[in-house]
Amino acid sequence: LTFNNYTLEVMLIVENCRFDIEINQLQLNAPKISGSVLNLQLEEHQKASKNIFNKIDRLFPKFQHARLENDVEKLKEIRNEMNTIESEFTAFSIDFIEKNSNSYVAPMILRDLIKSPAMDSLKIRALYMKFPDSIKESTDSKIIAKYLDLP
Numbered sequence: 001l002t003f004n005n006y007t008l009e010v011m012l013i014v015e016n017c018r019f020d021i022e023i024n025q026l027q028l029n030a031p032k033i034s035g036s037v038l039n040l041q042l043e044e045h046q047k048a049s050k051n052i053f054n055k056i057d058r059l060f061p062k063f064q065h066a067r068l069e070n071d072v073e074k075l076k077e078i079r080n081e082m083n084t085i086e087s088e089f090t091a092f093s094i095d096f097i098e099k100n101s102n103s104y105v106a107p108m109i110l111r112d113l114i115k116s117p118a119m120d121s122l123k124i125r126a127l128y129m130k131f132p133d134s135i136k137e138s139t140d141s142k143i144i145a146k147y148l149d150l151p
Helices: 037-068 072-099 105-113 121-129 139-147
Strands: 020-022 032-034
Touching: 032 037, 037 072, 037 105, 072 105, 072 121, 105 121, 105 139, 121 139
Parallel strands: none
Antiparallel strands: 020 032
16 A cells, blocks of 8 residues: 555555455554455564564664774674574564465565575575465565576
């Protein structure tokens, strides 16, 4: 969804069911979608992802301080913590995909993971191959197949 006069976009999955969208004009970035299994799955993944990445946000003041102090050791320690958090996110996303491989949300997440340097093409291929044929027909799956150079 996009909104007139706002530079905000909200992801929404249109599925063949009755679902409702409630938009609060004071919180346009958090519409409440009910009656949609796919949007619920997407929301679950997004919330958990945000919780993981909030850990990086909490490191930012430490990072700024270490940079101002030119504390190379502290910066290295903070980068290691950030890498650990990113690994946690990758592992969480892989687990989510494996548990929801029959959902159209899985290829959406896998498509995003392609950009991660922590992901290799063998793992991407293994996850993709677990998708049922109906899921492989989705736009995101087709992009993944093209990335993997599959027919």
